[in-house]
Amino acid sequence: MKYFVIGIGGTGMRCIEAFTHLCAMGMCDNMEIDILSIDTDTNNGNKGRSEQLIERYRRIKGGDGGKPTANSFFTAKINLFKFAPEYSGNRLTFETISDLTSGAEDIKRSNKALADLFFDDDVQKFNLNHGYRAQTHMGSHLMYHAIVEAARLVREGKGRPEDRSLVEFINRIFQAGADARVFILGSIFGGTGASSIPILPRALTHALRVSDPNANIQQAQFGCSLLTEYFSFTVPDAVQTKAQKVIANSNNFSFNSQAALMFYEADETVKRTYQRMYHVGWPSSQRKDFSADGKDAKTITGGAEQRNPCHVTEFLCAAAALDFFTRRETADDKHEIVFRSANEQNGSFLFDFQDFIGTQRANDFMNRLGALYALGLIVINHEKGGAGQNGVLNLVKKFQEFGTPDYVNLPQDDARDIDDYLKAFAFTYEGGEIVPGWLLQVRETVRGSFLFSADAFSTNYKQLQGVHFGKLFDDESHQFAKKGKLGFGAGDPYNEFCNVILKDQTVKPSPEIQKVERLNEHFLAHTYRTLTKLYNLL
Amino acid sequence: MHLLLVVSVRTPRDLQALNARTYVLCAIIGLAFVLLAALIAQLIKYEGGSRPRDPKQRRVAFWGLFVTSGATAFCYNTFVVANTVAINLKAKFMSTTVISALVTLVVYLLLGFILSKVFSTGKLATWFPAKHR
Numbered sequence: 001m002k003y004f005v006i007g008i009g010g011t012g013m014r015c016i017e018a019f020t021h022l023c024a025m026g027m028c029d030n031m032e033i034d035i036l037s038i039d040t041d042t043n044n045g046n047k048g049r050s051e052q053l054i055e056r057y058r059r060i061k062g063g064d065g066g067k068p069t070a071n072s073f074f075t076a077k078i079n080l081f082k083f084a085p086e087y088s089g090n091r092l093t094f095e096t097i098s099d100l101t102s103g104a105e106d107i108k109r110s111n112k113a114l115a116d117l118f119f120d121d122d123v124q125k126f127n128l129n130h131g132y133r134a135q136t137h138m139g140s141h142l143m144y145h146a147i148v149e150a151a152r153l154v155r156e157g158k159g160r161p162e163d164r165s166l167v168e169f170i171n172r173i174f175q176a177g178a179d180a181r182v183f184i185l186g187s188i189f190g191g192t193g194a195s196s197i198p199i200l201p202r203a204l205t206h207a208l209r210v211s212d213p214n215a216n217i218q219q220a221q222f223g224c225s226l227l228t229e230y231f232s233f234t235v236p237d238a239v240q241t242k243a244q245k246v247i248a249n250s251n252n253f254s255f256n257s258q259a260a261l262m263f264y265e266a267d268e269t270v271k272r273t274y275q276r277m278y279h280v281g282w283p284s285s286q287r288k289d290f291s292a293d294g295k296d297a298k299t300i301t302g303g304a305e306q307r308n309p310c311h312v313t314e315f316l317c318a319a320a321a322l323d324f325f326t327r328r329e330t331a332d333d334k335h336e337i338v339f340r341s342a343n344e345q346n347g348s349f350l351f352d353f354q355d356f357i358g359t360q361r362a363n364d365f366m367n368r369l370g371a372l373y374a375l376g377l378i379v380i381n382h383e384k385g386g387a388g389q390n391g392v393l394n395l396v397k398k399f400q401e402f403g404t405p406d407y408v409n410l411p412q413d414d415a416r417d418i419d420d421y422l423k424a425f426a427f428t429y430e431g432g433e434i435v436p437g438w439l440l441q442v443r444e445t446v447r448g449s450f451l452f453s454a455d456a457f458s459t460n461y462k463q464l465q466g467v468h469f470g471k472l473f474d475d476e477s478h479q480f481a482k483k484g485k486l487g488f489g490a491g492d493p494y495n496e497f498c499n500v501i502l503k504d505q506t507v508k509p510s511p512e513i514q515k516v517e518r519l520n521e522h523f524l525a526h527t528y529r530t531l532t533k534l535y536n537l538l
Numbered sequence: 539m540h541l542l543l544v545v546s547v548r549t550p551r552d553l554q555a556l557n558a559r560t561y562v563l564c565a566i567i568g569l570a571f572v573l574l575a576a577l578i579a580q581l582i583k584y585e586g587g588s589r590p591r592d593p594k595q596r597r598v599a600f601w602g603l604f605v606t607s608g609a610t611a612f613c614y615n616t617f618v619v620a621n622t623v624a625i626n627l628k629a630k631f632m633s634t635t636v637i638s639a640l641v642t643l644v645v646y647l648l649l650g651f652i653l654s655k656v657f658s659t660g661k662l663a664t665w666f667p668a669k670h671r
Contacts (some may be wrong), residue, residue, distance in 0.1 A: 382586035389588050398584070401593055403658035403668050485581065498584040502659045 002176035003033040003325050004169070004220075006183045009131070009192030011227060013037060013046040013187035014310050016362030018318035020053050020078065020424055021438055025368040027322060027357075030068045036081040036169045040131040040143075040192055042091040048309060053424055054080045059417045062518050069515045072525040073372060073392045083166040084145035087128035094138055103442035109439040110332045132191040134249070134256065139195025144203045151207035170204050173217050180220035183321040184194070188260035189253045196222050198263070201273045206301065223276040223324035225317040226264060226337070229253035230282035231308070232289050255286065264337070271335045276327075278320035279339040280313050285347070288445055310441040312351070312450075346439065348448030363537050366473070369451070370529035373439060374469040374497075381465050382494045385419050392419040396523065400504045405521050414520040427464070434461055469493050470534070480534045493534075501530040546655040547623040547631075557634045560619065564638040568645030571607035575600045575646075576653060579661045593664035600665045604646055611642035 007016035016035060022028065035054060047254050058066065060074050069075045091097050115124055123135050132139030150163035151170070159167070163184050163431070184200055186193020201222050208215045232250035239397050244385045251531050264270055264277060288311060343350040353369070354362035378395065385391020392415040396407045427437045436444065443457045452472045458464045470481035470493030481491030500507060509525035516525045532538055547556050578599045585592040615635035623631045654665040 176606040378586070387587075391586075392587060394588050394590075396586075398586075398590075401590075401667065402660065403663040403666065405668075491582050494586065495583045499660075 001181055001325070002172070002179045003028075003031055004173055004176075004180060004182040005033060005035045005185065005321055006038060006182065007035065007050070008038045008196045008200075009186050009190060009194075010039070010046045010308060011187035011190060012185045012193050013039065013050040014308065014314040015225065015227075015317045015321075017046075017050045017053055017310065017438060018315045018442075019185070019321055020050070022318050022322055022419065023076040023078060024057060024074050024425060025365075025372045026071070026073050026075045027361075027365065027368060028325075029070040030075070030341075031325070032068055032077040032079070034079045034081060034172055035171060036083060036166070038083050038143075038192070038196065040085055040087060040128060040139075042084045042129075044428065051080065053421075054078060056417050056421050056422065056424070060414070060421065060524075061521060062521075068514070069521060069525070071514045072516060072521065073368075073375070073508075074524060081165045081169040083147075083150065083162045083169075085128075085142065085150075092127050092129060094119065094128070094142065096143070097128075101122070109380065132195050134191050134194075134252065136191065136194040136256075136260075139191055140199045143196045144191070144199045144206075147207050148210065149199075149209035152466045155211055158404055167207070169218075170208050173204065173220055173259075174208055174215055176220065178219040180217065181325050182220050182222050183324050184222070184224040185317055185321060186225065187227045187229075188264070189227075189256040193227075194256065194260060198267070198270060202269075217398070221280070221324075222274045223321070223450075224274055225260065225318055225320055226277050226279045227313055228257035228261065228279070228281045229284070230287060230311055230313045232287050270311065275335060276324055277335075277337045278317065278324070279337055280316045281339075282311075282313050283405070286445075286447065309436075309444070310438050311445045312442050313445075315442050318358060345448065349446055349450075350448045351450050353445060353451060365518040367532055367535055367536075367537040369473040370472050370478075370535055370537070371528055372422075373426060373452070373456070374472060374493075374531050374535075375527055376422040376437075376439075377467055378497060379419060379422050379493060380426060380428060381467065386421065386427075386465075390416055390419050391422075392416070392523075395415065398498065399502065404502060406526075407519060410519050410523060418520065418524070429461070429465075432461060434459065434464055470496065473535070478535050478537055480536075497530060497534065500534060501526060504530070504533070507533055545622055545624055547627060547628055550569070550627070553623065553627050553630060556623065556631070559639050560615060560634055560638045563646045564642040567611045567614075569608070569649060571603050571642075572646050572649045572653065575603045575650065575665075576662060578603075582661070584618040584661075592661075593667065596661060596664045600650060604643065606639075606644040607646045608639045612636070612639035617638070632640070652670070 005016065005019060007013055007019075016037060018033075036049060037047060041047065057078055058080065061067075061077055064079075066077050068077045087097075087413050093099060098111070098115065100115055101108060103111075118141075119135075119138050123138055125137075126133065128142070130141070147166065150159060150166050154163050154167045173182060182201075184197055186197055188194045188197060201217070205216050205218070208217060229250075232253070259491040261279075287310075307324050340355065342355040343352070352362075353366045357365040379391035381388040383389070383391035383394040385394075390412065391492075393410075393412060396415060399406050399496070400408050414456065424437050425439060427440045428435045434440070439459060453474050455463070456467060456469075456472050458467065468481070468490065470491060471479045473479060476482070481493040483489070483491050483497040507526065507529040509522045509529065514525045547553055579596045582592050582595050582599070584590070612635055615638055616632075620628060620631055620635065650665055654662045657663065658668070
């Protein structure tokens with residue numbers, strides 16, 4: 001099987017971020033995954049964050065030369081491709097891109113009349129460099145043509161790096177043939193994702209045919225997330241609306257979602273193209289306000305300022321992608337829309353591991369997520385990574401100190417990359433405050449219980465520093481270092497971790513089981529096996 | 539209440555036997571102290587960060603007990619055992635007290651080194667850390 005993920009728009013970027021963390025946990029053993037990020041807003045904060053995360057992941061894996069591994073952290077090999085339509089210079093608006101104002105008068109009149117049939121004047125003239133601003137009808141049109149145009153430019157030798165990246169990605173899907181599984185991540189209530197999901201498979205096919213008219217990717221299987229509204233932001237006031245003319249309004253998100261769902265349910269083209277669609281929703285009463293707790297004075301339309309925190313629904317979408325990649329095909333496979341629900345009590349969700357991954361792999365997921373979070377706690381708290389030190393390097397030095405020179409040659413940069421990744425995954429500290437990483441941000445969006453014990457995600461600085469990672473799970477059979485020496489006091493999980501990793505030969509990396517070659521991957525495999533043994537989940 | 543020590547070593551033969559017993563006892567003292575050092579080493583928890591203090595703490599405990607073991611053997615023999623030796627033989631026994639203290643120290647050091655290398659990936663390894671590149 002060949003795996004392809006396409007993330008579109010701001011929500012798509014955060015879904016890609018969540019998917020990358022799934023790979024970091026080790027949920028994608030032995031897989032090589034091509035990820036394409038598409039956004040119209042090249043300076044978007046979420047885009048930058050996701051791509052930076054993936055680049056760091058790739059460095060940990062050894063870049064282009066990296067190989068998939070298994071039963072460890074960072075097992076999947078990820079290849080990153082990026083595309084952004086060009087909306088700058090003399091291509092800032094629909095009007096200028098479509099050349100409505102050039103040519104003979106009668107041509108101009110005809111073109112304008114045709115354009116006016118579909119788009120209001122304001123829509124034709126707003127600045128596209130922050131995206132389609134919830135104008136999905138125009139967005140679909142422009143995104144389709146941007147993709148096909150990119151292929152044309154590459155064929156003519158004029159393509160930008162982003163255009164070449166897109167074409168390479170499409171060619172890889174084509175080469176994979178019937179083995180290709182393509183999953184598209186994005187929202188359906190906003191701008192870029194909502195615009196692109198319906199047209200993307202067709203646009204990719206037509207882009208491919210620019211070079212080879214007989215080529216097609218119809219054998220590939222397509223899946224996508226149908227993520228309905230889950231956040232809001234400052235509603236534009238009259239002044240801003242008048243100035244911007246076209247601007248997204250989060251009050252319309254529910255209507256947008258309903259309209260989109262009706263479309264996906266009824267449209268025959270969509271049904272023929274997508275084998276599986278994963279509907280992910282969120283109660284409107286628990287929508288997250290992304291406008292800095294309501295303090296943004298105005299609507300942020302995009303750019304570097306748009307750097308929204310992560311949400312549990314994006315995590316669910318990433319889990320949906322994993323489900324699509326790993327599901328077994330059946331002879332009578334047909335288009336279906338699936339959903340998952342979670343237990344709720346008194347308005348609060350009670351998320352458990354199987355809610356994300358299903359019962360079959362729930363224990364595996366529990367172990368991998370728990371182990372990665374525990375490694376984060378070790379590096380950040382115990383090895384002082386959160387105090388600005390290179391926590392991974394400090395842990396590596398322990399081996400040296402205690403007579404095991406296994407990782408003495410681990411390059412500092414490799415250690416730094418893992419250290420930075422764990423902070424982006426979990427959290428770090430700055431100026432006496434907690435800076436939540438992805439996992440803590442996701443946890444903040446859930447009112448009820450969330451996977452681990454209540455103490456695992458403290459928002460108090462001192463308490464978070466003292467989290468007992470041996471008691472991440474409520475089930476005592478998956479706890480360690482429960483009591484101190486001779487049964488007195490609380491046990492020390494860090495001491496127990498060091499005892500096992502330094503002395504127990506059975507947790508050393510196994511070339512046959514884990515297939516690790518690089519020194520940093522040996523180190524990661526070693527920590528993975530140690531924590532797996534301690535948690536006693538597998 | 540005074541402890542009454544009976545003078546039981548009166549002849550050179552008695553002294554010879556006492557010397558043998560003293561050396562054995564001091565070896566056992568060395569063993570006991572190194573086991574105590576090992577226990578303390580285990581109780582000292584691993585510490586993280588770029589400058590963990592636990593290896594130094596274990597070394598300080600190890601060398602502290604090294605000195606203490608020799609001192610204990612010497613003091614015991616000088617102030618307790620020597621009082622059981624007849625006055626005419628006491629001078630000869632004083633050299634035994636020195637040698638037996640050395641026995642304690644050698645046994646302690648040797649056993650400590652062996653344990654440190656046998657358990658080279660454990661906490662005892664910090665007593666005699668290996669030099670790595």
